[in-house]
């Protein structure tokens with residue numbers, strides 16, 4: 084059973100009516116690397132409960148669209164937002180753009196996906212890496228040339244090796260541990276800018 088650490092960012096998110104404290108990770112990434120812009124069409128993999136969607140839909144504005152996919156049932160709290168579509172879908176099952184109800188490739192892919200953890204480090208690291216590999220697998224079909232990627236990674240030697248092999252797919256590739264990430268956490272984010280296709 085999980086529990087919520089009621090730290091500074093948890094309280095701030097509650098006060099500012101965000102659905103999760105993760106909002107501050109994407110906000111910091113976006114302020115530093117400018118991954119999102121007005122009018123963008125964005126896919127958010129593992130969006131639930133939806134604080135990244137709340138942030139993204141404000142930045143992209145009414146001309147933009149953010150599509151969320153998660154294995155959890157859709158969060159009805161997001162359904163009133165005009166520039167948002169959410170689906171109950173496993174990233175391993177997504178086949179094409181049509182099933183996401185879009186007709187062109189995305190400008191940005193963001194993924195905060197995290198597997199169900201077992202507590203066995205090597206198993207959890209492998210599950211996390213499977214999710215990362217799936218995002219990179221989808222990139223040629225889903226991300227337009229010049230598009231950006233933000234992806235959460237649980238650190239491991241295998242993940243580092245895999246990311247090294249992917250880095251040339253983007254013109255620039257950055258690693259960031261946002262301030263709001265708990266200091267004990269092994270997670271960091273990879274930001275790929277300008278997908279070469």
Ligand SMILES: C[S@@+](CC[C@H](N)C(=O)[O-])C[C@H]1O[C@@H](n2cnc3c(N)ncnc32)[C@H](O)[C@@H]1O
Nearest residue numbers: 105129131132133134135154173174195196197
């Ligand atoms: C840390 S949460 C995301 C929080 C979200 N960024 C927010 O700001 O509210 C990670 C999510 O990844 C989802 N997830 C894990 N495996 C997935 C998969 N195979 N396909 C889609 N979503 C997945 C989980 O269900 C969970 O909701």
